[in-house]
Amino acid sequence: MKTDLIxxxxxxxxxxxxxxxxxxxxLENKLFLKQAEVHxxxxxxxxxxxxxxxxxxxxxxxxxxxxxxxxxxSVEPMESLRYLPYLSKDGYLVTNTKAFNNITDYPxxxxxxxxxxxxxHHVAIDANKIASDIGSPxxxxxxxxxxxxxxxxxxxxxxxxxxxxIFAKKGEDIIDVNLKxxxxxxxxxxxxxxx
Amino acid sequence: xxxxxxxxxxxxxxxxxxxxxxGVYAYPGTPSTEIMEYVQASKKAEERNIHxxxxxxxxxxxxxxxxxSYAGKRVIVCMKHVGLxxxxxAFINSAITGVNGxxxxxxxxxxxxxxxxNEQDSRFYGKFAMIxxxxxxxxxxxxxxxxxxxxxxxxxxxxxxxxxxxxxxxSRAGVKTLQIKDMLNGSLPENPRQFVLxxxxxxxxYNKLVAEQExxxxxxxxxxxxxxxxxxxxxxxxxTGGIAYNYVLENFEDxxxxxxxxxxxxxxxPRKLIEKIKNECKELLVVEEGAPFIEEMIKDYFNEGIQxxxxxxGYLPRVGELNPNLVAKSLKLEDxxxxxxxxxxxxxxxSLCPGCGHRDMYDExxxxxxxxxxxxxxxxxxxxxxxxxxxxxxxxxxxxxxxSITMAKGAGDAGLIPAVAVIGDSTFxxxxxxxxxxxxxxxxxxxxxxxxxxxxxxxxxxxxxxTGKIEAICEGIGVEKEHIRVMIPLKKNFEENVKIxxxxxxxxxxxxxxxxxxxxxxxxxxxxxx
Numbered sequence: 001m002k003t004d005l006i007x008x009x010x011x012x013x014x015x016x017x018x019x020x021x022x023x024x025x026x027l028e029n030k031l032f033l034k035q036a037e038v039h040x041x042x043x044x045x046x047x048x049x050x051x052x053x054x055x056x057x058x059x060x061x062x063x064x065x066x067x068x069x070x071x072x073x074s075v076e077p078m079e080s081l082r083y084l085p086y087l088s089k090d091g092y093l094v095t096n097t098k099a100f101n102n103i104t105d106y107p108x109x110x111x112x113x114x115x116x117x118x119x120x121h122h123v124a125i126d127a128n129k130i131a132s133d134i135g136s137p138x139x140x141x142x143x144x145x146x147x148x149x150x151x152x153x154x155x156x157x158x159x160x161x162x163x164x165x166i167f168a169k170k171g172e173d174i175i176d177v178n179l180k181x182x183x184x185x186x187x188x189x190x191x192x193x194x195x
Numbered sequence: 196x197x198x199x200x201x202x203x204x205x206x207x208x209x210x211x212x213x214x215x216x217x218g219v220y221a222y223p224g225t226p227s228t229e230i231m232e233y234v235q236a237s238k239k240a241e242e243r244n245i246h247x248x249x250x251x252x253x254x255x256x257x258x259x260x261x262x263x264s265y266a267g268k269r270v271i272v273c274m275k276h277v278g279l280x281x282x283x284x285a286f287i288n289s290a291i292t293g294v295n296g297x298x299x300x301x302x303x304x305x306x307x308x309x310x311x312x313n314e315q316d317s318r319f320y321g322k323f324a325m326i327x328x329x330x331x332x333x334x335x336x337x338x339x340x341x342x343x344x345x346x347x348x349x350x351x352x353x354x355x356x357x358x359x360x361x362x363x364x365x366s367r368a369g370v371k372t373l374q375i376k377d378m379l380n381g382s383l384p385e386n387p388r389q390f391v392l393x394x395x396x397x398x399x400x401y402n403k404l405v406a407e408q409e410x411x412x413x414x415x416x417x418x419x420x421x422x423x424x425x426x427x428x429x430x431x432x433x434x435t436g437g438i439a440y441n442y443v444l445e446n447f448e449d450x451x452x453x454x455x456x457x458x459x460x461x462x463x464x465p466r467k468l469i470e471k472i473k474n475e476c477k478e479l480l481v482v483e484e485g486a487p488f489i490e491e492m493i494k495d496y497f498n499e500g501i502q503x504x505x506x507x508x509g510y511l512p513r514v515g516e517l518n519p520n521l522v523a524k525s526l527k528l529e530d531x532x533x534x535x536x537x538x539x540x541x542x543x544x545x546s547l548c549p550g551c552g553h554r555d556m557y558d559e560x561x562x563x564x565x566x567x568x569x570x571x572x573x574x575x576x577x578x579x580x581x582x583x584x585x586x587x588x589x590x591x592x593x594x595x596x597x598x599s600i601t602m603a604k605g606a607g608d609a610g611l612i613p614a615v616a617v618i619g620d621s622t623f624x625x626x627x628x629x630x631x632x633x634x635x636x637x638x639x640x641x642x643x644x645x646x647x648x649x650x651x652x653x654x655x656x657x658x659x660x661x662t663g664k665i666e667a668i669c670e671g672i673g674v675e676k677e678h679i680r681v682m683i684p685l686k687k688n689f690e691e692n693v694k695i696x697x698x699x700x701x702x703x704x705x706x707x708x709x710x711x712x713x714x715x716x717x718x719x720x721x722x723x724x725x
Contacts, residue, residue, distance in 0.1 A: 010543065023200060023367070033200070036366035038309070038656075039225055048543035060444035065519040067531030071388065078541070080662035084534040090532075095710075102546065104585075108537040115537055 001031070001153045002057070004064045006083045007050040008074035011043040011098045014141040015075060017166065019050050024162035025154050026054045036062045045102055047079055054152070058086065073148040075127070075141055077112045078098045092121040094139065094148040098128040112169060123147055123189045130184050139181035146185020150193065156186065201370045203363040206334040207271075207301060208233035210341025212490040215376035217268035217296075218246030218258035222625065223654035224275030225310035225363040227303035232657075247652075252596070252625040253278035260298060264354075265390055267382035269345045276304040276317050281596065281626065283320070286354075291392055291400045293352040295384045297345030297389040301357045303364050304353045306485050306516040310361075310653075311685040312576070312593065314514065316485035321356040321462060325404055327411050328462035329420060330358045330437040335367040336460065340420065343372055347414070351407060354721055360484050362516065363438045383496060402428060408463065416467045420460040423468055428453040431526075432476030433470070434489060436599070438459050439482045442522040464489060473501055480525060481505035546581055552712035553579040555684035555692075556617075556646050557587040559710070560687075563696035571611055575599040575627070577619040578653045579646050590617060597626025603641045604634045613700045616643045620653040624661035630667060635673040635704045642699045643707045644667075645683075648714035657716040670709045678702060684710035 005022075007015040017034055026033040036051040051064045066085045072093045074080030080095035087093060095116060099109055116124050127143040142163065149159050160179055167175045199492035201209060208230045211219065221231040234240045234247045246263070250256035253274040260272035274282060279302045286300060302317035312639070321328035329344055331337040340357055348355045388396050395566045397412035415421060435443050436459035444450045459465065473479065473493075479501060481490040487506040494503050504510040510519065510525040520532055547554050556579075564571065574580055574590035575598060582589040592602055607614040618627050622647050632643055644664055651657040661668060669679050680699060682692045692710070 008705065011545065020566060027200065033666070034366060034368045036362055037202075039365050041227070044545040044548060044581065044653075045543075047543040058450070059368075061441040061451055061519050062362050063442070063518050064370075065445060065523070065531060067520075067533040069533075078539075081537050081540045084536055085532050087533075089531045089533070103543055105541050107541065111539050115539060126552075 002055040003071065003152050005052050005071040005073055005148075005152065006064065006069050006086050007052055008072060008079040008083055009048060009076050011045050012100070013049045013075045013100065015048060015050055018073065018141050018145045019052055021159060021162035022054070022152065022167050023050060024165050025158035028158045028161055029154050031056055032059050032064045034059045034062050043122060043185065047082060049083060049123045052152045054154070071148060072143060075144050076129070077116060077124075079105060081086060082110070090121065092123065092151045093119050093149065094123040094144070095125070096127040096144055097124050098126055123192050125185065125188050125192075127185065128187065131181055133154035134180050134184055136177040136181060139178050142181040146182040147189040149186050150189050197372050199370050199372060201334055201338070201369055202229055202365060202367050203331065203334050203337045203359055204303070204365070205227035205233040206337040206370045207340050207341040207359070208237070208358065209370070209372060210338040211271040211299065212237055212239055212245065213372055213375045214342040214345050215378050215717060216245060218260065218263050218270045219273065220246070220250050220260045220270070220525055221273040222250055222253045222256055223657045224278050224303070224653050225654055226305055226361045227273045227275045227278070227301060228654045228657070229364070230301060239375070243323055249658050249660065253282040254285055257282035257289070257300070261285060261289050261292070261294075264294040264296045264298040266296065267386060270296060270380050271299045271301060271341070274303070275311065276302055276315050277311060277313065277318055277595065278302070279317055279332060286320065287324050288392060289354045290326045290404060293404075294348055294388045295352075295380055295382065296356055297348035298354040299341065299344045299348060299357055300354055304358065304360045304485055308358055309452070312595070314485070316488055317356065317358045318462065318485065318488045324356070325408060326353050326356055327351070327414065328356045328358055329565055330439055330460050330462075331363060332458065332460060333363070334366070335368050337363060338370045338372065345399065349697060351410065351414075353404070353407070356367055357438070358647065360438055360516070363546065397689065403653040406645050409635060412463050412466055415461045415463055416465040416552050418461040418465070419672040421465050421468060422458045422647050423471065424452065424456040424458070426452055426454040426456065429455065429476050430478070432472040432479045433482060434455070434459065434479060434493070435482040436489070437484050439484045439517050439522070442480055442519045445519040446523050446526060446528055459489060464471050464492060464646065469493065478502040478504065480510065482511065482517070482522055482525065485495075487513070504724040515562050531669070531721050544584060546584065547578060548715050550715045551578070552648055552684040552710060552714075553582065553646055554661075555686065555689070556644065556710040557582045557589045559684065559689060559692040560615070560617070561587065561589050562693045563700060567613060567700065571606070572615045573599040573602040573606065573618070574619060575618040575622045577622050579617060582617070597630055599626050600641070600643055602628035603643070604630065604637075604639045604695055607639050612640050614641045615700070616641060619652070620642065620645060620647040620649060620661050620665060623665070624659070624668070625660065628672060631669065631674070631705070638704045640703050641705055642696070643705070645709045647709050647711040649711070650714045650717045652714045652716065656720065665709055674707050678704065678706040679709070681709045681711055684712050
């Protein structure tokens with residue numbers, strides 16, 4: 001098994017929490033893992049990404065080879081497209097459609113969505129809305145993880161266990177709402193892909 | 196013995212704890228900060244009472260670490276690459292004094308300048324100081340090198356440089372730990388004059404260091420950190436090391452490289468192994484992260500004897516960090532890069548946080564400076580460097596820690612009046628205080644804005660050494676009390692703050708304006724805890 005994924009977003013949107021949960025899930029499945037993060041200046045509202053690699057074999061590079069990523073998981077639509085050079089021909093792009101607009105020349109939303117939908121393998125999801133609908137707007141990133149989970153070759157329960165571990169200190173209520181967010185994202189993606 | 200998931204920086208910290216350190220000294224700097232932070236969070240470090248507080252700057256950190264080594268204990272000192280410039284005096288001379296307790300100096304380079312003003316390669320510093328250098332290729336080696344580095348240091352009584360780069364520091368992987376060692380009891384150096392660098396003694400020490408170079412090379416040649424992998428295809432030999440080794444491996448199915456590979460993770464370069472790969476192979480390719488450090492030495496060494504490819508002949512780019520695709524190109528393998536970034540994707544540069552006090556400070560300063568025109572504001576290293584970008588476009592320099600004050604003074608000396616310095620509280624106590632003394636002694640016409648958010652913000656909110664002491668420091672240095680003006684940078688105080696800045700700009704002497712409001716990030720973290 002091998003999944004190379006790029007996590008993308010804007011500094012402060014919580015992609016490192018997603019990475020931590022996937023990391024926990026990978027450990028549970030006794031897989032090799034490498035995860036390169038961005039720290040420092042870019043975290044101040046700039047574009048951030050994390051290269052996350054999971055494999056049943058030992059992993060060499062901390063960075064994913066461009067053109068070989070199996071998945072781009074982005075919590076922001078414009079950021080999802082920044083990493084297209086990394087996506088393999090058969091790879092999936094799974095992105096939140098809700099823009100995070102903190103620049104003056106942000107592109108038209110319609111243009112962005114049109115570009116995303118022109119890709120052969122994509123899931124575009126309004127994760128902010130789904131997170132709000134289940135009463136936990138802050139769980140947007142977990143909805144996104146759920147939507148990407150069908151494309152990461154690990155049992156769904158492992159992601160659930162990852163959430164239980166990462167949010168252990170925050171109590172049962174937080175765990176439950178995030179499990180719900182994970183499931184909602186997963187169900188959306190399954191509907192989309194079947195469609 | 197555990198299996199932990201660690202960043203490279205954290206692996207070094209864990210390796211140092213398990214290797215028996217009594218202290219870690221550091222000033223925050225990306226990508227090195229997490230080493231100290233990991234030790235600070237470690238239960239074992241608390242249990243052992245390992246020293247783990249931040250220093251005022253890298254020089255004080257380096258010297259304090261040398262003092263701990265003098266007293267016979269193992270110690271690690273950590274900084275980013277440009278921090279080693281600040282610590283350089285102590286660092287170079289620590290090679291002349293030698294050590295007592297094992298001393299490991301970690302310098303974290305930032306090729307591609309993700310969070311830095313240059314991409315200098317610390318290996319040159321190790322060679323300059325003539326000490327052994329270790330450079331891990333992965334998180335496990337980062338752990339092992341920190342763990343065993345103290346033995347190497349104590350074996351030759353020399354400091355050892357541990358060089359890492361951004362990708363190894365900020366990438367996470369599984370690490371197997373070793374049995375934790377006892378801390379040393381402490382002892383005075385056997386030779387009481389070892390650390391006294393009077394010329395007569397320094398000459399003796401220096402001769403000894405020079406004589407030991409052969410031993411360092413021999414140690415490199417026999418080191419388990421350096422590896423020679425044979426390959427059937429001798430048309431090419433690859434010399435690599437550090438993180439670049441991973442990018443070479445990545446390009447071959449199941450990590451099986453057909454060519455001989457020399458992986459150099461300990462320096463000085465292992466001469467015999469270089470001779471071996473040179474004699475076996477038709478051409479050489481050098482793949483290294485950072486400057487063409489090995490490549491230049493080898494090119495000179497063989498002097499037209501064999502084709503050496505790398506960063507000097509365009510096989511690899513001379514600047515920026517490497518990646519698997521760039522290495523593929525140098526190996527004449529297929530470039531797999533996917534679709535281009537669509538043109539609708541725009542740059543998203545970092546910016547000051549919403550609600551940040553520096554924002555108000557810049558709005559006020561820009562307003563106050565209107566009558567004087569552009570080009571008179573010298574800034575420094577920190578979040579407030581982002582004042583260079585729109586919408587502020589407020590500053591005209593950012594060079595090195597503390598340079599705002601001294602450059603303003605120099606420009607003032609040249610007739611640029613008023614010259615303004617913008618510096619943060621942590622940068623001020625790092626390297627701004629001495630420059631302020633120069634200005635006070637000459638009663639220079641400068642206005643120093645110490646934008647005080649009471650933390651070292653850019654690196655994630657570490658303790659700032661001057662917190663609660665800034666006014667007292669300025670007064671102690673000799674700034675007149677009535678020209679030390681404290682204000683709260685908030686929208687509602689805009690008019691009043693502009694007035695204060697204007698008054699001080701007009702003053703023909705040294706003024707210090709201190710806009711003080713806590714960093715919104717550290718404040719948010721405190722609120723969460725409540």
